[in-house]
Amino acid sequence: METKTKKLKIDLLNWYKKNKRDFSWRKTTDPWQILLIETLSQQTQLERANEYFDKFIKEFPSPKSMANSSLKIILKMWSGLGYNNRAKRLYEASKIIKKKGFDQIYPNFDALPGVGPYTKNAILSFGYGEKVLAIDTNIQRIIQRYFGLNDTKDFFKENSKYFLQNVDSRDINQAFMDFGSSICKSSNPTCSVCPIESCCNKYFSDSKSSKEKFKGSNREVRGKIVKLLVNKGHVNNLKLFEEIDEDYEKVNKALEGLKKDNLIKIKKNNIIEINSN
């Protein structure tokens, strides 16, 4: 496993040298910019997240500028990205960072709302140059396929050190990211042009496209409701059910979820609006 892991690292870094994508935030070590792009790109393609990043960093160049804004303004800018909880958590995180600063929170960034092990390690690697792997779905998928594994937990425990030896962790993390989104994609990986094809076990798992999964999903209905409330300010219960063209049960479930996540509030007179608190 050690030899194959080291070979994968060398092959990936060689591929990355010639194929890396150029984004403004890849040149920064500012943890705020890294937190922002990592939050925007969760469940979103990097190119699309990058368009939002440009808008967000212009409006909110620091955690303080976001903390001093409102959830309604942030959700309006977030419109079209979905998973609105991410926006709310980012807003909450900005308030904490405004008070403490990143350096006081370091290295426990996973104490911030919305920051899990992946984003924590992305901030540590890209912002602080720490020797850590940021393990997201891209890297997991590549490892699963390349080594023919169902579960990658033990693999990373035993082999992360080989990926990180004698390299800048930023390069290996970004190499996995770019390789996973352009060659070893979740659906239709381009194995015919893959530079590591000769050693790959080609283990495939998920065959259902993400578009199919999204249609009519709770996530889609939640997105429709938030968009409506951001555009209209507030609506009454009946109007909302009329405007959201989905089954009653689905809309009700989405409303309950949004209320539970404190993204919306339902007043006594059944008026629904974004919860700006």
Ligand code: SF4
């Ligand atoms: S050969 Fe196919 S499955 Fe294997 S790493 Fe390359 S693109 Fe992924």
